[in-house]
Amino acid sequence: MFKNLTERLSDIIKKMRREVRLTKDNTENMFREIRISLLEADVSLPVIKEFISNIRKKSIGKEILYSLTPGQSLVNLVQYELSHIMGANLDKKYFKLNLLPPFPSVILVVGLQGSGKTTSIGKLSKYLQKKKKKILTVSVDIYRPAAINQLKIVTLESGSDFFPSINTNNSVDIVNSALNYAKINNYDVLIIDTPGQVGIDKKMINEINLIYKIAQPVETLLIVDCMLGQDSLNHAKIFNNMLTLTGIILTKLDGDARGGAALSIQYIIKKPIKFIGISEKIYGLEKFDPIRMTNRILGMGDILSLINSAKENINKISSKKIESKNKEIFDLNDFKAQLIQMKKMGGLNVLIEKLPYYIQKKTNKHDIDKTEKQIKRIEGIINSMTLYERKKPDSIKAKRKKRIAAGAGVNVQEINQMLIQFKQMQNIMQKIKGNSIMKIIRNIKKYIS
Incomplete structure (x- = not known):
């Protein structure tokens, strides 16, 4: 980033x-x-x-x-x-979503085709679900059936509910049906995916304005693709002049090496950046904070966001299970749980980007990508084991290794390597009080100062 x-x-x-x-x-x-x-x-x-x-x-x-x-x-x-x-002088309430009653609170999401609009809705659904909200999504992009199917996939992946667009070319009917369904079934939030095209035209804007009048959204969020640079600012200005926007979601920041759009957009269109997309994963959405973003841009790191991300994404029940062992037996189930917790925080690339730049410089992106792939393979290996083998790693001898290797699609040498890595992690976890990744992150300043 x-x-x-x-x-x-x-x-x-x-x-x-x-x-x-x-x-x-x-x-x-x-x-x-x-x-x-x-x-x-x-x-x-x-x-x-x-x-x-x-x-x-x-x-x-x-x-x-x-x-x-x-x-x-x-x-x-x-x-x-x-x-x-980037908006640090604004009141913090401008960066928050306005999800006040009466319910359902309607969020209208607008943006160009390919900007990451539908994917961002899936991420936003996941984010709100973690806030204990009951979410329903619906697509009125009637011109692109594939976009409707994509929204269904990302919505189900987020664990939210999807309202199927009825067999009609009338977006007004779809919105009315979704609103009624959301009210009857006590949903907290209804997220509407609006039509997206390659360019902005009057027909698309008129249709979005019509949907706006019917849905009466509390939030109208513009999706801005950071990879487009100055073009993204020009598109944002046009949307802002034609629609009543309340905020911005910046996408593809993880692939933006320059950062011009992120630095400029709030100043140019006078609308707050509410979220940023930091990875392709369903958890890859963060609340925007101008001060923390400044620290990252200046190479000072963003340890506070790292801690907050850990608090939001790490499963407390899973952490307590690991902590309750209290330095006793750290088994392969715990090993896998730690890997999953790290993935929920965005993976190694996202974690390293939040560290001060002088630490980032010591890392090699090729090595990080290689490690990410190895983590996936380790998960596959552990999934190929029996419950007994996960609890008793010392029982995994030659015959068991051959069977696990065949099930995971790897060779026996990789099983041996994984078990060595597990032993190393087991030793580390015995030395760290509480056996919790959260406690490591809380004390991270000690390790980087």
């Missing part, structure tokens, strides 16, 4: 911190480097001008010039202004 921008800004931040005294020359050099970094990241020009203007004005103030650590004070100023560009 924002790899190129983070690399450049991290280097600039290091230089700033080393400055014992700020002069006109060294500050202007820093501002020029920041400007070039933002331009290369495809940040909107008005945003860059406003940002540089603000830090230039404030950097000549007494609190910066006469500070005991002027370089660090300038870093703090850059951090402050960058977070405000």
Whole structure:
């Protein structure tokens, strides 16, 4: 996420911190480097001008010039202004979903075809379900039957309910039927997937506006594909002028090395970013926080989001089962449970992206991807074992290894390697108090400071 921008800004931040005294020359050099970094990241020009203007004005103030650590004070100023560009000055309520009665609360999701609109609805359903909400989804994208089927798949994957679009070409009838069904069956939230096309045309906007009048949504969320750069900002401006938007979901941030759209969009259309898509997985949706995002962009990491993600995604019952063993026997069921918990947090790539940049630099993406594949294979191996073998790993000898290898589609050497890795994990878990991944994450600052 924002790899190129983070690399450049991290280097600039290091230089700033080393400055014992700020002069006109060294500050202007820093501002020029920041400007070039933002331009290369495809940040909107008005945003860059406003940002540089603000830090230039404030950097000549007494609190910066006469500070005991002027370089660090300038870093703090850059951090402050960058977070405000993304909405840190707004009240926190603007970043929350408005899910007030009467129920069902209706969320209208709009965006272009291919922006990740339908997938984001599945992720949003999963997110709200974790908040103990009863969710129903419906698609009115009557021109694309495949989109309706895709919504059904991601909805069922999220554990929510899907309302089948009735056999009609009338989106109004579909919305009315879904609303009535949601009311009768006491759903908390109804999420409507609107028509999506490759480009924005008047017919699509008119249809969405008609759906809006009938559904009376409490939230109208625009899906913005970060990979499109400046084009995504242009599309957002058009949607914003034609519809009553309440917020934005940024998608494909995990594949966006530049970050221009994320930095610019709130400033350009004056609507809050409510969520960000951080992976393709059903759990890959996070609440947006401008201050934490700024820290990630500047290479400072986002440990707080990591902890919150752990709290939200780790199954408390599963954690308690592992903790209750209290340093006794950590078996292969526990090993698999820890791997699943990590997957729910987005996998290794997402976890590492939230660490400070100096730690990220020590990791190799190829190695991480290889490890992710190995984790999947380990799951497959454990799934091929009997319950007895999972509880008693020492019972797995030559004959059992051959049978497990055949069932998992791997060779015996991989079984041996997995068992060695398990033994290593077993030793680590005996040394860590409570045998809980949550406790490791709570203490993560100790390991990176």
